[in-house]
Protein backbone atom coordinates (compact mmCIF):
# COMPACT_ATOMS: atom_id res chain seq x y z
CA UNK A 1 0.00 0.00 0.00
CA UNK A 2 2.76 2.37 1.03
CA UNK A 3 4.55 1.69 -2.22
CA UNK A 4 1.42 2.45 -4.22
CA UNK A 5 0.97 5.61 -2.24
CA UNK A 6 4.54 6.65 -2.95
CA UNK A 7 4.14 5.85 -6.62
CA UNK A 8 0.96 7.92 -6.62
CA UNK A 9 2.73 10.85 -4.97
CA UNK A 10 5.63 10.58 -7.38
CA UNK A 11 3.28 10.55 -10.29
CA UNK A 12 1.25 13.46 -8.97
CA UNK A 13 4.28 15.51 -8.06
CA UNK A 14 6.80 14.95 -10.75
CA UNK A 15 5.56 13.41 -13.91
CA UNK A 16 2.66 15.06 -15.62
CA UNK A 17 -0.03 16.39 -13.32
CA UNK A 18 -2.36 14.95 -15.93
CA UNK A 19 -5.76 13.98 -14.67
CA UNK A 20 -5.40 10.20 -14.71
CA UNK A 21 -2.74 7.66 -14.08
CA UNK A 22 -1.64 5.74 -17.15
CA UNK A 23 -2.52 2.52 -15.30
CA UNK A 24 -5.97 2.11 -13.84
CA UNK A 25 -4.52 1.38 -10.38
CA UNK A 26 -6.07 3.65 -7.85
CA UNK A 27 -4.50 4.95 -4.65
CA UNK A 28 -6.39 3.70 -1.63
CA UNK A 29 -5.47 5.69 1.43
CA UNK A 30 -6.24 4.53 4.98
CA UNK A 31 -4.88 7.35 7.10
CA UNK A 32 -5.54 11.04 7.47
CA UNK A 33 -1.84 11.89 7.20
CA UNK A 34 -1.40 9.93 3.93
CA UNK A 35 -4.40 11.71 2.45
CA UNK A 36 -3.11 15.09 3.56
CA UNK A 37 0.27 14.38 1.92
CA UNK A 38 -1.46 13.85 -1.39
CA UNK A 39 -3.67 16.89 -0.91
CA UNK A 40 -0.62 19.06 -0.20
CA UNK A 41 0.77 18.23 -3.63
CA UNK A 42 -2.55 18.85 -5.34
CA UNK A 43 -2.90 22.18 -3.54
CA UNK A 44 0.65 23.24 -4.46
CA UNK A 45 -0.34 22.63 -8.05
CA UNK A 46 -3.52 24.68 -7.63
CA UNK A 47 -5.78 21.73 -8.41
CA UNK A 48 -9.38 21.80 -7.25
CA UNK A 49 -10.63 18.89 -5.19
CA UNK A 50 -14.05 17.21 -5.21
CA UNK A 51 -15.12 14.94 -2.34
CA UNK A 52 -17.77 12.25 -2.62
CA UNK A 53 -18.51 10.84 0.85
CA UNK A 54 -20.04 7.36 0.76
CA UNK A 55 -20.49 4.32 2.96
CA UNK A 56 -19.53 2.02 0.09
CA UNK A 57 -21.77 -0.64 -1.50
CA UNK A 58 -21.64 1.64 -4.49
CA UNK A 59 -24.38 1.80 -7.11
CA UNK A 60 -25.39 4.03 -10.01
CA UNK A 61 -26.60 6.71 -7.58
CA UNK A 62 -23.06 7.04 -6.19
CA UNK A 63 -21.57 6.83 -9.67
CA UNK A 64 -23.64 9.81 -10.78
CA UNK A 65 -22.18 11.88 -7.88
CA UNK A 66 -18.68 10.73 -8.78
CA UNK A 67 -19.14 11.59 -12.45
CA UNK A 68 -20.34 15.04 -11.44
CA UNK A 69 -17.24 15.47 -9.29
CA UNK A 70 -14.95 14.27 -12.07
CA UNK A 71 -16.49 16.83 -14.41
CA UNK A 72 -16.30 19.73 -11.93
CA UNK A 73 -13.04 19.10 -10.05
CA UNK A 74 -9.42 18.52 -11.08
CA UNK A 75 -9.12 15.71 -8.55
CA UNK A 76 -11.79 13.49 -7.00
CA UNK A 77 -11.63 11.69 -3.66
CA UNK A 78 -14.27 9.06 -2.87
CA UNK A 79 -14.57 8.05 0.78
CA UNK A 80 -15.63 4.55 1.81
CA UNK A 81 -16.49 4.58 5.50
CA UNK A 82 -19.45 2.93 7.19
CA UNK A 83 -19.86 5.41 10.01
CA UNK A 84 -20.87 3.41 13.12
CA UNK A 85 -22.05 6.52 14.94
CA UNK A 86 -24.95 7.10 12.55
CA UNK A 87 -26.55 3.71 13.24
CA UNK A 88 -28.98 3.38 16.14
CA UNK A 89 -28.62 0.37 18.47
CA UNK A 90 -31.60 -1.32 16.75
CA UNK A 91 -30.34 -0.52 13.24
CA UNK A 92 -28.39 -2.47 10.63
CA UNK A 93 -24.73 -1.56 11.27
CA UNK A 94 -23.71 -5.23 11.55
CA UNK A 95 -25.42 -6.22 8.32
CA UNK A 96 -24.87 -3.05 6.27
CA UNK A 97 -23.74 -4.24 2.81
CA UNK A 98 -19.99 -3.88 2.17
CA UNK A 99 -17.87 -5.04 -0.74
CA UNK A 100 -14.69 -3.00 -0.76
CA UNK A 101 -13.00 -4.95 -3.55
CA UNK A 102 -15.85 -4.45 -5.97
CA UNK A 103 -16.16 -0.77 -4.94
CA UNK A 104 -12.45 -0.23 -5.64
CA UNK A 105 -12.77 -1.93 -9.02
CA UNK A 106 -15.70 0.28 -9.97
CA UNK A 107 -13.83 3.39 -8.83
CA UNK A 108 -10.80 2.36 -10.89
CA UNK A 109 -13.03 2.08 -13.94
CA UNK A 110 -14.31 5.58 -13.32
CA UNK A 111 -10.72 6.91 -12.98
CA UNK A 112 -11.26 8.36 -9.54
CA UNK A 113 -8.00 9.82 -8.20
CA UNK A 114 -7.98 8.62 -4.60
CA UNK A 115 -10.11 6.43 -2.34
CA UNK A 116 -10.09 7.33 1.34
CA UNK A 117 -11.11 4.22 3.31
CA UNK A 118 -10.15 4.78 6.94
CA UNK A 119 -10.75 2.42 9.83
CA UNK A 120 -13.09 3.37 12.67
CA UNK A 121 -10.02 3.85 14.93
CA UNK A 122 -8.52 6.25 12.38
CA UNK A 123 -11.72 8.32 12.27
CA UNK A 124 -12.49 8.12 16.00
CA UNK A 125 -9.17 7.54 17.78
CA UNK A 126 -10.49 8.87 21.07
CA UNK A 127 -13.93 7.25 20.90
CA UNK A 128 -16.28 9.92 22.16
CA UNK A 129 -15.79 13.14 20.25
CA UNK A 130 -17.05 16.68 19.76
CA UNK A 131 -20.47 16.53 18.21
CA UNK A 132 -22.04 18.74 15.56
CA UNK A 133 -25.74 19.24 16.13
CA UNK A 134 -28.02 20.88 13.58
CA UNK A 135 -31.02 22.48 15.31
CA UNK A 136 -34.63 22.41 14.09
CA UNK A 137 -34.31 20.81 10.68
CA UNK A 138 -32.26 17.98 12.25
CA UNK A 139 -35.16 17.05 14.55
CA UNK A 140 -37.81 16.68 11.84
CA UNK A 141 -38.76 13.69 9.63
CA UNK A 142 -35.75 11.30 9.70
CA UNK A 143 -34.46 13.07 12.81
CA UNK A 144 -37.67 12.25 14.68
CA UNK A 145 -37.46 8.56 13.79
CA UNK A 146 -33.67 8.17 14.08
CA UNK A 147 -32.57 10.21 17.10
CA UNK A 148 -28.92 11.26 16.89
CA UNK A 149 -28.68 10.24 13.23
CA UNK A 150 -28.10 13.69 11.77
CA UNK A 151 -25.66 14.70 14.52
CA UNK A 152 -23.58 11.68 13.58
CA UNK A 153 -23.85 12.38 9.85
CA UNK A 154 -22.98 16.07 10.25
CA UNK A 155 -20.06 15.22 12.54
CA UNK A 156 -18.49 12.67 10.22
CA UNK A 157 -19.02 14.86 7.16
CA UNK A 158 -17.51 17.82 9.02
CA UNK A 159 -14.49 15.64 9.90
CA UNK A 160 -14.12 14.61 6.25
CA UNK A 161 -14.25 18.28 5.25
CA UNK A 162 -11.63 19.22 7.88
CA UNK A 163 -9.41 16.36 6.70
CA UNK A 164 -9.61 17.13 3.00
CA UNK A 165 -10.77 20.78 2.64
CA UNK A 166 -12.57 20.01 -0.61
CA UNK A 167 -13.62 22.74 -3.01
CA UNK A 168 -16.76 20.75 -3.82
CA UNK A 169 -18.64 17.98 -2.07
CA UNK A 170 -21.39 15.92 -3.68
CA UNK A 171 -24.56 14.57 -2.06
CA UNK A 172 -27.63 12.92 -3.57
CA UNK A 173 -31.15 14.31 -3.28
CA UNK A 174 -32.28 10.80 -2.33
CA UNK A 175 -31.25 11.82 1.21
CA UNK A 176 -32.83 15.23 0.77
CA UNK A 177 -32.88 16.13 4.46
CA UNK A 178 -29.23 15.13 4.79
CA UNK A 179 -28.38 17.41 1.86
CA UNK A 180 -30.15 20.39 3.50
CA UNK A 181 -28.42 19.65 6.80
CA UNK A 182 -24.96 19.58 5.22
CA UNK A 183 -25.76 22.82 3.38
CA UNK A 184 -26.79 24.43 6.68
CA UNK A 185 -23.70 23.16 8.49
CA UNK A 186 -21.42 24.55 5.80
CA UNK A 187 -23.20 27.89 5.94
CA UNK A 188 -23.33 28.11 9.76
CA UNK A 189 -19.69 27.09 10.25
CA UNK A 190 -18.28 29.07 7.30
CA UNK A 191 -16.82 25.94 5.74
CA UNK A 192 -15.41 26.95 2.33
CA UNK A 193 -16.80 23.97 0.43
CA UNK A 194 -19.47 24.21 -2.24
CA UNK A 195 -22.17 21.60 -1.70
CA UNK A 196 -23.44 20.13 -4.96
CA UNK A 197 -26.82 18.36 -4.74
CA UNK A 198 -27.38 15.73 -7.43
CA UNK A 199 -30.68 14.26 -8.69
CA UNK A 200 -32.04 10.93 -7.49
CA UNK A 201 -31.16 7.98 -9.71
CA UNK A 202 -34.00 5.46 -10.08
CA UNK A 203 -34.49 1.97 -11.46
CA UNK A 204 -36.67 1.72 -14.57
CA UNK A 205 -39.69 0.98 -12.35
CA UNK A 206 -39.11 4.15 -10.30
CA UNK A 207 -37.48 2.74 -7.16
CA UNK A 208 -34.83 5.16 -5.90
CA UNK A 209 -31.43 3.43 -5.84
CA UNK A 210 -30.12 2.70 -2.35
CA UNK A 211 -27.48 0.35 -0.94
CA UNK A 212 -30.19 -1.02 1.34
CA UNK A 213 -32.38 -2.18 -1.59
CA UNK A 214 -30.43 -5.48 -1.46
CA UNK A 215 -32.41 -6.29 1.69
CA UNK A 216 -35.66 -6.51 -0.30
CA UNK A 217 -36.98 -9.98 -1.06
CA UNK A 218 -38.06 -10.66 -4.64
CA UNK A 219 -41.70 -10.14 -3.66
CA UNK A 220 -41.03 -6.94 -1.70
CA UNK A 221 -38.89 -5.57 -4.54
CA UNK A 222 -42.03 -5.63 -6.71
CA UNK A 223 -43.96 -3.61 -4.13
CA UNK A 224 -41.18 -1.10 -3.39
CA UNK A 225 -41.60 1.21 -6.46
CA UNK A 226 -45.09 2.03 -5.24
CA UNK A 227 -43.63 4.56 -2.81
CA UNK A 228 -42.44 6.73 -5.71
CA UNK A 229 -45.73 6.23 -7.55
CA UNK A 230 -47.69 7.34 -4.47
CA UNK A 231 -45.52 10.44 -4.00
CA UNK A 232 -46.38 11.43 -7.57
CA UNK A 233 -50.08 10.77 -6.99
CA UNK A 234 -49.95 13.01 -3.91
CA UNK A 235 -48.40 15.72 -6.06
CA UNK A 236 -51.10 15.39 -8.73
CA UNK A 237 -53.90 15.49 -6.15
CA UNK A 238 -52.35 18.47 -4.36
CA UNK A 239 -51.99 20.35 -7.63
CA UNK A 240 -55.62 19.59 -8.41
CA UNK A 241 -56.63 21.31 -5.19
CA UNK A 242 -57.48 18.22 -3.13
CA UNK A 243 -57.37 18.70 0.63
CA UNK A 244 -53.81 17.77 1.70
CA UNK A 245 -54.74 15.89 4.85
CA UNK A 246 -57.22 13.71 2.98
CA UNK A 247 -54.77 13.14 0.12
CA UNK A 248 -52.02 12.04 2.50
CA UNK A 249 -54.33 9.75 4.46
CA UNK A 250 -55.53 8.07 1.24
CA UNK A 251 -51.93 7.65 0.12
CA UNK A 252 -50.98 5.98 3.41
CA UNK A 253 -53.94 3.59 3.11
CA UNK A 254 -52.92 2.73 -0.47
CA UNK A 255 -49.38 1.91 0.62
CA UNK A 256 -50.57 -0.24 3.51
CA UNK A 257 -53.08 -2.06 1.30
CA UNK A 258 -50.38 -2.81 -1.27
CA UNK A 259 -47.81 -4.54 0.91
CA UNK A 260 -46.06 -1.79 2.87
CA UNK A 261 -46.17 -2.71 6.55
CA UNK A 262 -45.61 0.62 8.28
CA UNK A 263 -45.53 4.29 7.29
CA UNK A 264 -43.12 6.43 9.32
CA UNK A 265 -44.14 9.62 7.54
CA UNK A 266 -45.61 10.91 4.33
CA UNK A 267 -45.55 14.70 4.24
CA UNK A 268 -45.64 17.78 2.08
CA UNK A 269 -43.00 20.11 3.50
CA UNK A 270 -41.40 23.43 2.82
CA UNK A 271 -38.49 22.57 0.54
CA UNK A 272 -35.95 24.62 2.52
CA UNK A 273 -36.94 24.19 6.18
CA UNK A 274 -38.89 20.91 5.93
CA UNK A 275 -41.70 22.23 8.10
CA UNK A 276 -45.00 20.57 7.21
CA UNK A 277 -47.30 22.59 4.95
CA UNK A 278 -51.05 22.76 5.42
CA UNK A 279 -51.62 24.27 2.00
CA UNK A 280 -50.03 23.28 -1.26
CA UNK A 281 -47.22 25.47 -2.53
CA UNK A 282 -44.69 25.22 -5.34
CA UNK A 283 -42.01 25.73 -2.66
CA UNK A 284 -42.73 22.25 -1.37
CA UNK A 285 -41.02 18.87 -1.36
CA UNK A 286 -42.97 15.65 -0.81
CA UNK A 287 -41.17 13.14 1.38
CA UNK A 288 -41.91 9.67 2.65
CA UNK A 289 -40.42 6.87 4.74
CA UNK A 290 -42.08 3.48 4.90
CA UNK A 291 -41.30 -0.11 5.75
CA UNK A 292 -41.79 -3.30 3.81
CA UNK A 293 -41.11 -6.00 6.35
CA UNK A 294 -37.67 -5.29 7.81
CA UNK A 295 -36.63 -2.88 5.08
CA UNK A 296 -37.09 0.85 5.49
CA UNK A 297 -37.34 2.90 2.30
CA UNK A 298 -37.12 6.67 2.00
CA UNK A 299 -37.91 8.74 -1.06
CA UNK A 300 -38.90 12.26 -2.05
CA UNK A 301 -39.92 14.28 -5.07
CA UNK A 302 -39.64 17.90 -5.98
CA UNK A 303 -42.71 19.98 -6.76
CA UNK A 304 -42.71 21.67 -10.17
Ligand code: PAF
Pocket residue numbers: 053054055081083086153156157175178
Ligand atom coordinates in the same frame (compact mmCIF):
# COMPACT_ATOMS: atom_id res chain seq x y z
O1 PAF B 1 -25.26 9.28 2.72
C1 PAF B 1 -24.38 8.54 3.21
O2 PAF B 1 -23.97 7.57 2.61
C2 PAF B 1 -23.80 8.89 4.58
O3 PAF B 1 -24.77 9.43 5.41
C3 PAF B 1 -22.57 9.80 4.51
C4 PAF B 1 -22.90 11.16 3.93
C5 PAF B 1 -21.49 9.14 3.65
C6 PAF B 1 -22.01 10.02 5.91
O4 PAF B 1 -21.61 8.83 6.51
